[in-house]
Structure formats: structure tokens, C-alpha cells
Amino acid sequence: MAHVAERAGVSAQTVSRVANGSPRVDPATRARVEKAMADLGYRMHRAARALRTGQTSTIGLVVSTLASVGNSRMLQAISEAAAERDYALAVVTVGERGIREAFARLRSQGVDGAVVLNEATELARDVDPPADLHLVVVDSPPDRRFSIVQTDHAGGAREATAHLLSLGHDTVHHLAGPARSFAAAERERGWREALADAGATVVDPVRGDWTSASGHRAAAELSAATAVFVANDQMALGALRAFADSGRRVPADVAVVGFDDIVDAAEYRPPLTTVRQDFDALGRRAVDALVTAIEGGVPAADSVPASLVVRESSLPA
Template sequence: MRVSMADVAERAGVSAQTVSRVANGSPRVDPATRARVEKAMADLGYRMHRAARALRTGQTSTIGLVVSTLASVGNSRMLQAISEAAAARDYALAVVTVGERGIREAFARLRSQGVDGAVVLNEATELARDAQPPADLHLVVVDSPADPRFSIVQTDHAAGARAATTHLLALGCGTVHHLAGPAGSFAAVERERGWRAALADAGVAAPEPVRGDWTSASGYRAARALVGASAVFVANDQMALGALRAFADAGRRVPDDVAVVGFDDIVDAAEYRPPLTTVRQDFDALGRRAVAALIAAIEGGDAVAETVPAALVVRASSAAI
């Protein structure tokens, strides 16, 4: 049996209008009453009917996610994090990928679904910046240079890469080579910047980086140019997996002959052979902050710029060489 506002009002000892105000986030409810109504909602398992709420407020309580691909582990992890964060705020999520028809078509599809705003993820952010997003669509972008048109939430990629490179230098390897991500990726550029900064701090010239496309296959191909290296910082864990295979095929032992550090700390990183030293991205925190920033914008708040720290996780792939 569906729980109604009247049921909640009776349980909380308030009017149905007060329940409606609480459900719609109105500030015109004192904290004690709000807490009593929210407890009654939780006790009864009350859920606001989205269509009815949309008619009253003009908002659908649905947000969108724009992504170039879900094939990469990082993007899939962000989808899960944003989906869970949206559900915790009682928002539905509509996902669109940027196909051949481009970012404008993706935005048009979201608007046709009546979303209140959208999160634009990673590689799609460059497309969003260049496309002049619709003025009536609130946006939060994950990983982007500063832009006054929307809120930005990002990992501190440069600091994480700097920590990884400094760790490798401390092993006494002389220099650290870099297997970088795509040149057009903000995250890849920032990770390369952190790598270069750590080498500069140590007075070491930066070797020419080799580049992949985030996939393990591209990591394998690119790493074949680095088989003589003694230390490699790889821009993500998937490419690091390919690099480990390339080194093994070349007869180079990790970490005895070459130390390897990745980035992301994907779920399987500790199961690589050897277990992979990597920089951990807090995908859950990124998802929570992106959704919170978007809902705040939908409710009339100002744009924000937030940076989530990244932490080095040392495992066997970078033991002393």
C-alpha cells in the first residue's frame, strides 16, 4: 500500500502542508518539526511521487550524466559513485553518451528528458567547454580548467602524480619515465604536469613521454618503447597492466629491473602481478561532491570549484630496486 502525505502528517502530528514543505526542501519549517517529519517519512517508507513533485515545483528531481565512454574503469567507477550519490539525495539519474552526433545532441537528449541539470564527466568536459552549453541547463563538470559557466569538481591529479614520481626517484632510479594519457585529456595533462614538476624539483631532465589512450592494450604498445627504463609512472592502472605485460615479454622483472606506479587504484590493482603501487582517486567523494554541487546550483546556489586529494598507495611493483 502506497504511503501518502496524509499518513506522514498523521504520524508526525503536523499538517499535510508541513509535510509538503519538508518534502520540497522549503526553509519555512523549524528544525525540530522538520526532524519529526523526516523521521515519520523514514518510519513509514514514504517516497515523493516524482511526477506530482514536478507539477508543483517545476523540477523533475532527475539529473543527467554526460560521458564520452563507459569502457574505462575510471568512468565506470564515476558512474557508480554519481548514481549512488544521486539516489541518496532522492534524485533519479539519466545517462547519455556522446556519440557521432556530438555533445549538443547529448544535451538535447537530456533536455527532452526534463533533467534539472547534468554532470559532465572527464573527456566529455572538453567538448562541453567548446560547445557553449545551454544556458537553462545547470552543469557540473568533473576534471576541467576553471570556467565561470559551471561548477568544477576534480581530483588533485598533479599532486598525486608528483607524489608517485617522488616515490620512484627515492628508490634511486636516476629518472622516471612517463606513460601518459591522451593529449586532449585534462586529467592526463595534469598528471604529466605533476610528473614534470617532481623531476624539476630533483634537478632531473624529463624524458620524452610515450602516450596511450587509457586502455591496457595501448599501455602494452607504448611500454615497448620503455623496456630499458628503470622506473615508469603510468597515467592510469589499465595502461599499467599493459605495461607490466610488455616488460614481462621483454624479460624485464618488476620491480627488480623496473619499478612501476599507476594511477586510480582500481579495484583489481592489488591483484596485479606484482600488486600495483598506484595513486588512489576517491571516486565516491568525487561523486558525492559533484551531485551536491549540481543540486546546489539547481536550487539557486553559486558555482563552486572543489578539489579532492589523491593518495599514494605503495605496493610490490615499486619495491626498492
């Protein structure tokens, strides 16, 4: 740090402020210090800073599985957002010993806080989080014990259902996600609200487990449907194959809308109409809320809008 200060012609305190991202440095001075850092190969020594500040600049991610597309996308988004804030990331999965063990593993790694992702949020609600561990939970009902960031699942589902109704269908069937999933419940709520607003009949949803195979199985119960809103794109893929296997054409015989807008949604046959989740914004806002809490601020609950992307699977025949 002393060498950087000498090279840049500033005090060591100014170098410290630049290294820690303080706004109390004018842009020209910051640029000069950052150039000196680059010239000299200066890097913050995390272990030394942790001893001085009591913080490791490391955050954790708690996840039940990384096999689903949504969770993988969120891992990438959170990892990139953490790097932008100069935080390292430690990832733990919830195994047989439960979320308490996951929290214990993170604490043993000295993390300053953690993001709890999607399916793991249900487990987080069942335990009291460690008092010394800042938490941001992605997709959860209001809870004073931690900060919450979520997608507007219900709003996206309402838009998808209204789109299908606008094509002239009497009602829209729903292939729902797991009963205990917050995201699935919110998407089901939005679907029900759109049907109620239109005065359309509500048919009991059929349910899958987010996987393509479960979508394929569940589609057998949708033989009377002319329009289906599916709670995620992977189940929609399975449903599309099941409809094709039974000789039903999409969208001529049944229109289909998914949720997530995964990378391959446009490559389905036919290309899938779906509700786009902004995983990058969701990950960035989760990290921002967590860093705010770590640094002594009070993060507010945050909701990220979802938007409908219309493709061939729901176009008029």
C-alpha cells in the same frame, strides 16, 4: 500528505518541508513525520512536484564511454550520491551526433542539470552549453560557463614521481594518457614538476589511450627505463605484461607506479603501487555542486586530493 500529517500530528506544510529536505524542522518532529511516511507508504510524486515547482529532481550524466574503469566507478559514485539527495539519474553517452545532441536528449527528459564526465569535458568546452541547463564538469580547466570538480591529478603525479626518485633512480619515464585529455595533461604536468624540482632529466613521454593494450604497445619504447610512472592502472597492467614478456623483472629491473587505484590494482603481479583517486568523494562533490546550482546557490570550484598507495611494484629490489 494529509494522511501523513494526521498520523504525525503536524501540519501538511511540515510534511512538505520534511519531504523536501528542509532544515526548518526539528529532529524529533522530522523523525515522527518520517515514521508516519514509512507506516503509510508515502512517496513523493515526482511528476506532481515538477508541475508545482518547475523542477523534476532528476539530474543527467553525460559520458563518452562507460567501458573504462574510472568512468564506471564515477557512474556508481554519482548514482549513489544522487539517490542520497533524492534525485533520479538519467545517463546519456556522446554518440556520433556529438555533445549538443546529448544535451538535447537530457533537456527532452526534463533534467534540472547535468554532470559532464572526464573525456566528455573536452567536447563540452567546444560548445556553448544550454542556458537553462545547470552543468558541473568533472576535470576541466577553469571555465565561467559551468562549475568544476576535479581530482588533484598533478599533486598525485608529483607524489608518485618523487616516490620513484627517492628509490635512487636517475630519472622517471612517463607513459602518458591521450594528448587532449585534461586529466592526462595534469598528470604529465605533475610528473614534469617533480623531475624539475629534483634536477632530473626529462625524457619525452610515450603515449597511450588509457587501455591495457596501448600500455603493452607503448612499453616497447621504455626499454631504457628503470622507473616508469603510468598515467592509469589499465595501461600499467599492459606495461607489466610487456616487461614480463621481454624478460624484465618488476621491480628489480624497472619500478612501476600507476594512477587510479582500481579495485584490482592490488591483484596485479606484482601488486601495483598507484595513486588513489577517491571516486566516491568526487561523485558526491559533483552532485553536491550541481544540486547547489539547481537550488539557486553558487557552487565553488572543488578539488579532491589524491594519495599514493605503495605496493610491491615499486619497492626496492
